[in-house]
Amino acid sequence: MQFRPLLALMAAAALIQVAYATQPHPPSSQELGAAQGVLDFCSRVDHDDGKSFDALSRRALLGLTPQQIEQLKKSEAYKQSYAALQSALGKLTDANAHAACKAIAPAARPDRAPTGKR
Numbered sequence: 001m002q003f004r005p006l007l008a009l010m011a012a013a014a015l016i017q018v019a020y021a022t023q024p025h026p027p028s029s030q031e032l033g034a035a036q037g038v039l040d041f042c043s044r045v046d047h048d049d050g051k052s053f054d055a056l057s058r059r060a061l062l063g064l065t066p067q068q069i070e071q072l073k074k075s076e077a078y079k080q081s082y083a084a085l086q087s088a089l090g091k092l093t094d095a096n097a098h099a100a101c102k103a104i105a106p107a108a109r110p111d112r113a114p115t116g117k118r
Contacts, residue, residue, distance in 0.1 A: 037085030
């Protein structure tokens with residue numbers, strides 16, 4: 001059944017919005033691992049928006065030193081979150097994976113982002 005991986009992708013998409021919003025603190029290792037897992041997956045699946053996903057990934061790390069980034073990525077929480085999302089998303093069919101990544105692509109591309117009020 002495709003429901004669980006698709007649900008994981010949608011939950012991670014929501015997490016991306018939270019993790020990358022302007023915050024008084026950087027994302028946690030777990031948040032960053034989950035978001036990076038989704039972005040890396042979608043970058044591989046959706047070649048048209050791959051650069052946009054990469055840009056969003058870089059944006060998440062703004063304000064962090066290389067040492068902080070390395071420390072976050074080496075943490076067990078980051079690795080577990082990243083692996084969990086990669087595993088769940090890897091179970092999607094190609095069509096569902098592509099459609100789900102297209103659905104979150106506006107979050108990665110400002111020119112395609114919704115213009116409604118927040």
